[in-house]
Amino acid sequence: MSDRPLTKNIDLARGPLSLRDYEAAGGYRGAKSVAGLHPNEVLERVKESGLKGRGGAGFPTGLKWSFVPQGPESEQQKYLVVNADEMEPGTFKDRLLMEGDPHLLIEGMIIAAYTIGANKAFIFLRGEYVLAEKRLARAIAEAKEAGHLGTNLFGTGYDLDIVLHTSAGRYICGEETALLNALEGKRANPRAKPPFPQVSGLWGKPTIVNNVETLCNLPGILANGVEWYQSLGSGGDYGTKMFGVSGRVKKPGCWELPFGVSIREVIEGHAGGMQEGYSLKAFLPGGGSTDFLTPEHLDTPLTYSAIGELGSRLATGTMILLDDKTCPVGMIGNLMRFFAHESCGFCTPCRDGLPWVDAIFRDLECGKGSAKDIAILHDHVGYMGPGKTFCALAPGATAPLGSGLKLFAEEFEQHLVHGACPYL
Amino acid sequence: MAKITVDGQCYEVDPANNLLQECLSQGLDLPYFCWHPCMGSVGACRQCAVKQYRDEDDKTGTLVMACMTPVTDGAILSIEDDQAKAFRAGVIEGLMTSHPHDCPVCEEGGECHLQDMTLMSGHNYRRFDKRKVTHRNQDLGPFLNHEMNRCITCYRCVRFYNDYAGGKDLSAQASHHHTYFGRFEAGTLESEFSGNLAEVCPTGVFTDKPFSEHYARKWDLEAAPAVCTGCAIGCNTSPGERYGSLRRIVNRYHSDINGYFLCDRGRFGAHYVNSDFRLRSAKDSSGMTLSSEEASIAFARDTQKRLIGIGSPRASVEANFALRRLVGEDNFYAGFSDSDYEAMQVLLNSLQDQDFNCPSLKQVESADAVLIIGEDVTNTAPRMALSLRQSVRVAAYELADKARIPQWQDAAVREIAQETRSPLCIFATGATRLDDVATLRLNASREDLLEAAEALFVRLSGDSPHYREGVTGRTMQAVEETYAALLAAKKPLIISGVHAGVEAMRLASNIAKRLAKIRESSCDLVLLAAEHNSVGHALLLEEKNSLGSAFNRLKDEGCDGLIVIENDLYNRAPTSIVQAALKSVDTCIVIDQIETPTARHASLVLPSTSFVESANVLVNYEGRAQLSFQLSPCPESLKPVERWLNVEGSESTESLIRRCSTELAPFSELDKCLPHPSSVVPGAKFPRMSHRASGRTAMNADRNVHEGKQTLDDNSVMSFSMEGIQPLRDATVLGSSWAPQWNSNQSISKFQNEVNGALKQRNSEIHLITRNSHLDYYPSYSRTEGQSDEHKYLLQAVQQIFGSDELSARSKPVQSRMSDCYIAFNVESAKQLGATTGDSIELQDTGVELTLVVRADVPDGVALVYPGSSATGLSVNRFDLPKAAQLSRLDKANSEYGLGVSSLVVDDRVDVEVTTGAIL
Amino acid sequence: MSENKLMKNSVITTSLSRELTAAEISEIEHEISLYPDKRAVGLEALKIVQRHQGWVSDESMRAISNYLDIPVADLEGVATFFNLIYRRPVGKKVILFCDSVSCWVMGCDRIKQKITDQLGIDYGETTSDGEYTLIPVPCLGDCDKAPVMMIGEEMHRHLDEEGIESLFRNAAVNKSGGDS
Numbered sequence A: 001m002s003d004r005p006l007t008k009n010i011d012l013a014r015g016p017l018s019l020r021d022y023e024a025a026g027g028y029r030g031a032k033s034v035a036g037l038h039p040n041e042v043l044e045r046v047k048e049s050g051l052k053g054r055g056g057a058g059f060p061t062g063l064k065w066s067f068v069p070q071g072p073e074s075e076q077q078k079y080l081v082v083n084a085d086e087m088e089p090g091t092f093k094d095r096l097l098m099e100g101d102p103h104l105l106i107e108g109m110i111i112a113a114y115t116i117g118a119n120k121a122f123i124f125l126r127g128e129y130v131l132a133e134k135r136l137a138r139a140i141a142e143a144k145e146a147g148h149l150g151t152n153l154f155g156t157g158y159d160l161d162i163v164l165h166t167s168a169g170r171y172i173c174g175e176e177t178a179l180l181n182a183l184e185g186k187r188a189n190p191r192a193k194p195p196f197p198q199v200s201g202l203w204g205k206p207t208i209v210n211n212v213e214t215l216c217n218l219p220g221i222l223a224n225g226v227e228w229y230q231s232l233g234s235g236g237d238y239g240t241k242m243f244g245v246s247g248r249v250k251k252p253g254c255w256e257l258p259f260g261v262s263i264r265e266v267i268e269g270h271a272g273g274m275q276e277g278y279s280l281k282a283f284l285p286g287g288g289s290t291d292f293l294t295p296e297h298l299d300t301p302l303t304y305s306a307i308g309e310l311g312s313r314l315a316t317g318t319m320i321l322l323d324d325k326t327c328p329v330g331m332i333g334n335l336m337r338f339f340a341h342e343s344c345g346f347c348t349p350c351r352d353g354l355p356w357v358d359a360i361f362r363d364l365e366c367g368k369g370s371a372k373d374i375a376i377l378h379d380h381v382g383y384m385g386p387g388k389t390f391c392a393l394a395p396g397a398t399a400p401l402g403s404g405l406k407l408f409a410e411e412f413e414q415h416l417v418h419g420a421c422p423y424l
Numbered sequence B: 001m002a003k004i005t006v007d008g009q010c011y012e013v014d015p016a017n018n019l020l021q022e023c024l025s026q027g028l029d030l031p032y033f034c035w036h037p038c039m040g041s042v043g044a045c046r047q048c049a050v051k052q053y054r055d056e057d058d059k060t061g062t063l064v065m066a067c068m069t070p071v072t073d074g075a076i077l078s079i080e081d082d083q084a085k086a087f088r089a090g091v092i093e094g095l096m097t098s099h100p101h102d103c104p105v106c107e108e109g110g111e112c113h114l115q116d117m118t119l120m121s122g123h124n125y126r127r128f129d130k131r132k133v134t135h136r137n138q139d140l141g142p143f144l145n146h147e148m149n150r151c152i153t154c155y156r157c158v159r160f161y162n163d164y165a166g167g168k169d170l171s172a173q174a175s176h177h178h179t180y181f182g183r184f185e186a187g188t189l190e191s192e193f194s195g196n197l198a199e200v201c202p203t204g205v206f207t208d209k210p211f212s213e214h215y216a217r218k219w220d221l222e223a224a225p226a227v228c229t230g231c232a233i234g235c236n237t238s239p240g241e242r243y244g245s246l247r248r249i250v251n252r253y254h255s256d257i258n259g260y261f262l263c264d265r266g267r268f269g270a271h272y273v274n275s276d277f278r279l280r281s282a283k284d285s286s287g288m289t290l291s292s293e294e295a296s297i298a299f300a301r302d303t304q305k306r307l308i309g310i311g312s313p314r315a316s317v318e319a320n321f322a323l324r325r326l327v328g329e330d331n332f333y334a335g336f337s338d339s340d341y342e343a344m345q346v347l348l349n350s351l352q353d354q355d356f357n358c359p360s361l362k363q364v365e366s367a368d369a370v371l372i373i374g375e376d377v378t379n380t381a382p383r384m385a386l387s388l389r390q391s392v393r394v395a396a397y398e399l400a401d402k403a404r405i406p407q408w409q410d411a412a413v414r415e416i417a418q419e420t421r422s423p424l425c426i427f428a429t430g431a432t433r434l435d436d437v438a439t440l441r442l443n444a445s446r447e448d449l450l451e452a453a454e455a456l457f458v459r460l461s462g463d464s465p466h467y468r469e470g471v472t473g474r475t476m477q478a479v480e481e482t483y484a485a486l487l488a489a490k491k492p493l494i495i496s497g498v499h500a501g502v503e504a505m506r507l508a509s510n511i512a513k514r515l516a517k518i519r520e521s522s523c524d525l526v527l528l529a530a531e532h533n534s535v536g537h538a539l540l541l542e543e544k545n546s547l548g549s550a551f552n553r554l555k556d557e558g559c560d561g562l563i564v565i566e567n568d569l570y571n572r573a574p575t576s577i578v579q580a581a582l583k584s585v586d587t588c589i590v591i592d593q594i595e596t597p598t599a600r601h602a603s604l605v606l607p608s609t610s611f612v613e614s615a616n617v618l619v620n621y622e623g624r625a626q627l628s629f630q631l632s633p634c635p636e637s638l639k640p641v642e643r644w645l646n647v648e649g650s651e652s653t654e655s656l657i658r659r660c661s662t663e664l665a666p667f668s669e670l671d672k673c674l675p676h677p678s679s680v681v682p683g684a685k686f687p688r689m690s691h692r693a694s695g696r697t698a699m700n701a702d703r704n705v706h707e708g709k710q711t712l713d714d715n716s717v718m719s720f721s722m723e724g725i726q727p728l729r730d731a732t733v734l735g736s737s738w739a740p741q742w743n744s745n746q747s748i749s750k751f752q753n754e755v756n757g758a759l760k761q762r763n764s765e766i767h768l769i770t771r772n773s774h775l776d777y778y779p780s781y782s783r784t785e786g787q788s789d790e791h792k793y794l795l796q797a798v799q800q801i802f803g804s805d806e807l808s809a810r811s812k813p814v815q816s817r818m819s820d821c822y823i824a825f826n827v828e829s830a831k832q833l834g835a836t837t838g839d840s841i842e843l844q845d846t847g848v849e850l851t852l853v854v855r856a857d858v859p860d861g862v863a864l865v866y867p868g869s870s871a872t873g874l875s876v877n878r879f880d881l882p883k884a885a886q887l888s889r890l891d892k893a894n895s896e897y898g899l900g901v902s903s904l905v906v907d908d909r910v911d912v913e914v915t916t917g918a919i920l
Numbered sequence C: 001m002s003e004n005k006l007m008k009n010s011v012i013t014t015s016l017s018r019e020l021t022a023a024e025i026s027e028i029e030h031e032i033s034l035y036p037d038k039r040a041v042g043l044e045a046l047k048i049v050q051r052h053q054g055w056v057s058d059e060s061m062r063a064i065s066n067y068l069d070i071p072v073a074d075l076e077g078v079a080t081f082f083n084l085i086y087r088r089p090v091g092k093k094v095i096l097f098c099d100s101v102s103c104w105v106m107g108c109d110r111i112k113q114k115i116t117d118q119l120g121i122d123y124g125e126t127t128s129d130g131e132y133t134l135i136p137v138p139c140l141g142d143c144d145k146a147p148v149m150m151i152g153e154e155m156h157r158h159l160d161e162e163g164i165e166s167l168f169r170n171a172a173v174n175k176s177g178g179d180s
């Protein structure tokens, strides 16, 4: 049993395994194993495994599934949706999984769909992932051909159809309710919660939205058992996680590692440490909408709770490093421009706050900023915080902004004093 | 009931609602934008944030959006909390970042919800010094201006226009802070409810275009409560006036009728009062202008003769009553066509019948199955069509209830409902504007519809219905489905009306009566009258006194002449008959507000006041008598009809109303529509002018620098002044709504018992008709004529929202949406006749030529004829049309285009390619 | 028949529709078969048409609107929401240039400047020979190979100025021709 259940089949040099090779490597064992189980039993296993969503929020997957109304009285049409919109800045883990081993995702989908009783599943793939689209399409076709998709899967009498939907580039589509609107052919504004998608989702029907990586965990759990799964990982989080590093390191990349490895091990070990002449100044631990951490945190284990205790979030687990030669104000400004552009325009603080923040950063950059501007940035950290906006996009933006303002107060000040970016 | 605590105060509130609505119901000032009292919550603007505390020990609390938070018993809240206040100020600051500094030139200024909320939220210093986002505007047609730079992206416009009113040509476009609300390209907004955008938009993006052509600030407008004269619904309006001219109409909330919305005929049609079509002075037969005194003398002389009177459904109760008194009840005749009069009798019967309930628009909205027989509601009583559009959502609310989604969660309710709709079954000839929400459409000729309705009645009676030979399976299926829908409903509603014809109304009554019997309780039945006082007029008539009998009197019995009030007889009978009748007498006195073909034949023409210059009582389709107040001083040359008639008691509207209620049984309660004396402080009057009116003393300074005396108004509880009872306190009359800090129409919540509830000041109205009879079924319908000559087309007159109403057709903005008279048939027929839209079609043997509009959904063998409006000169008299006619294409394009034929609100026009030359 | 007079009351309605091609229709039909509601495939239809036509013109908008029975205003709302639907003509190849955080840290600004210098186009512009349009794109999800960009369907990774120079060498010739 591999200790890298997500990536054991991935070899970028040779491309993804065909269905036959995937099965030869033990694939679809997990999916087949659910054939003998009642959906509730599968649900129990997933709950027991302690699997948490890898889309960012880390919500327990089994618990989420359990909110789907079941029983004869409930709505019979249900949907499973795979969130493959990966657009979080600095995040490149789902691309790897889909390009590297598409059958793993399909197998995970079969398990999830069977458990919640969905006969139809959509993969919501970001439009730019052309290679992933091709590989997924081929894998789906293979699976259909083999009878792993379609009607009466593995003799259970259960049917499943998978539709690959490619989007057209909007970060907000990754927000699960905005994603549902986009799938329905509407503008991708998020929806109010409650009602949650589990109750009223796609076309008003009960729907589960899960991240690619989340679903890729399922085949292993089902095939190898909960005990095995829990033996991977430590520190309260089970299994493995895709961790990535980008920035000025020697070997940027993405690796599957058990929960609980230290940040240092990832950055200095797997990523080879900083490039010559650069040193680590700070980093975002889990993509663009997490709070900055600094080298003093390098020995923290990578678990949801440990990173949470530092005031940041593990989120997507893909770290973005800031080195000593790069302007922190510029980096935050870059993120702010991203968020301002990707705001859907539905709620006021995000729609009108982020462009203001962005404009201030542009001014700061060219030395036109003022102390008043810095004060306004501080105001916006509160103004766009959690609960105040309609969805979590803007609060995500406040994470690097708020922590950056504190951490790099000096650099901000220098921009004012210098009348220009001191790093130029 | 639930108890909540807001800033230490305890309130009893309705747990079915959200916190924002309940705070407003309690009179608290809590700012908001995207929430709308009758469109619910979406949580977009974030302006309504309040602090909510878990329990009494919770000192920090969390910010919640009041509009998205359900009321829970025991909830502890704070509006005044510093953090909540700071956040709300921040939201306004954000909204204002790109908002232009153009309040001084913005039509919304002074009644702008954004201005109000900006002040209320305490954002008064602009910190934003970056570049603003700017947009291009679109030309949206004759009704609305578009100034996108003022947009605060609350999404109310598209929510109203698309979700609520079913519009299709307005959308939210682009995204982030470039979000844009407009059409795909410049062009007239198609929805017949587009004007509401001016009121729904909390700032000045959509503003009233005719108003801005002749603009005044809200505070400079005199206002009075009025009732719309556009159709029989009787929506409440608040007209605004300055310098003696009507500037605009805005909605006046009535909880049971129009709520917050008007149709565009009502909003823009009233401009006829300023138009050149108005009669402004008295004239004799030679067209010579007479002074008021001369006219009165001439009138007194004429009334020595033996005259008969013809009343009018568009004249007020008092006007009709005064004429009846003047000429005597036996000589007072119907101002309806004979067929309409017969239909009105069915309508009056239905209002008295205990088996029926005639629902208000609010009740219409809660009907869970509707059948419309033959009446094109959008074009005859537009506001009701908007209510019907809501009725189909009853099923959605049921689904939402099941999923425990509160009704005010607007987007969520729509999402879970998807296409689920309560039954709306439409039996109509041709497409209707409600087809998109109809669950069943039976599209057939009038006779076929009636036959289907009869079959439905038989089906409801438990018999197996007799389907005529040749009735298609589609019709049978429609009948069966309608039957099932009506039987399954908790609150079924049957609708027909005068335009659908007397047979349709009888069948509607029969069906509703049968349902009442089955359900063992009354059934909702709407029979729509045609005009704003049809019911009031009909109630004054002796049954035998039809218009036909009046014409006979004029011909045979040697009476000396007639008096016609506010009526164009050419709209009521065939041309030849009217002409003959008018020729047969020397004396023909016409009293009217507008120049009509009838007035052109008069020996004496007297100009009467419009709803602006005098008070009047109008009775709507429900039998609800409503008082419409006088708005502006009456110019000397004009008089209300009743004052020209100078009958006893007509010194004031009020005295005439009292006289009417003492003298005539059906009107015994009429005086109750007057403001109740006990609720009016004696001697105190309600100002028509706002207390902030500017330039009042300088208004006439170009002519005389001395401040003139205010015009006195002894007739009314209102005064032409800015002094008097503040509208908020003690008012029983609500001219326009204003409250401290609430200058916009959103102030209405301050006048409601609770949000969406009745007005605190009550309405100046009374239900006239008591239900005290149990009438029998009407005899069953059977087709009168056989299948017509197969070469002939059945001609069927149709109505148009813009044009069919005599008064609004004389309003300039409405005229720019009107069509010429036209004939319409389907593509098959067009191909057969080798004709295409714009061609001239002749009705053989009649000499009538009409422009063709090819429409997709006209049934085979039927040609729809829109008679046009006499206001444009290009019209035909619908009573001159035969029942059926052979058609042919004339070898010329109709050169006489006036308005064209493009502006149908139901756009099922199709383009057909035809090679010229008939292929007959 | 006088068209002008017919249109007298309405404010200009200009844009016409076109016929969708058989290929477009068959692809759209395939998408429709996958969804419970044909109005869901508005975005797919826009993408299909864009794949065939290069961009989505007003005429195409109307054609899709008619075909799917989606009001053209709503379709415009969708088309203008998404980054990758082009409502204006673009070059034969669209350069999606990632300027998000990882690429920025790795110096994408300089690369962008290099492209601009070499092709003579800034964001939103098309080279005079109609070959390339340059558009910024939010994080392309290839951050470990930053800076990156996508030309057509092809990823270009680990960008540096020399790489750009050689990549667009031929285009540069065109550009100087077009600029004169």
Ligand SMILES: Cc1cc2nc3c(=O)[nH]c(=O)nc-3n(C[C@H](O)[C@H](O)[C@H](O)COP(=O)(O)O)c2cc1C
Pocket (backbone or CB within 6 Å): A052, A053, A054, A055, A056, A057, A058, A059, A061, A064, A083, A084, A085, A086, A087, A088, A171, A172, A173, A174, A175, A176, A177, A209, A210, A211, A212, A214, A215, A391, A392, A393, A396
């Ligand atoms: C602005 C925004 C963008 C998001 N983008 C993504 C994304 O690209 N991929 C993803 O899986 N989840 C994304 N999420 C999280 C999803 O909303 C959702 O929580 C997740 O798909 C649930 O899957 P999980 O339970 O498997 O983690 C995003 C959330 C927000 C607020």
Ligand code: SF4
Pocket (backbone or CB within 6 Å): A172, A189, A190, A342, A343, A344, A345, A346, A347, A348, A350, A351, A389, A390, A391, A392, A393, A394, A395
């Ligand atoms: S925070 Fe608001 S505007 Fe921003 S993306 Fe979410 S809903 Fe849209």
Ligand code: FES
Pocket (backbone or CB within 6 Å): B020, B031, B032, B033, B034, B035, B042, B043, B044, B045, B046, B047, B048, B049, B065, B066, B067, B068
């Ligand atoms: S009114 Fe509550 S969010 Fe807009």
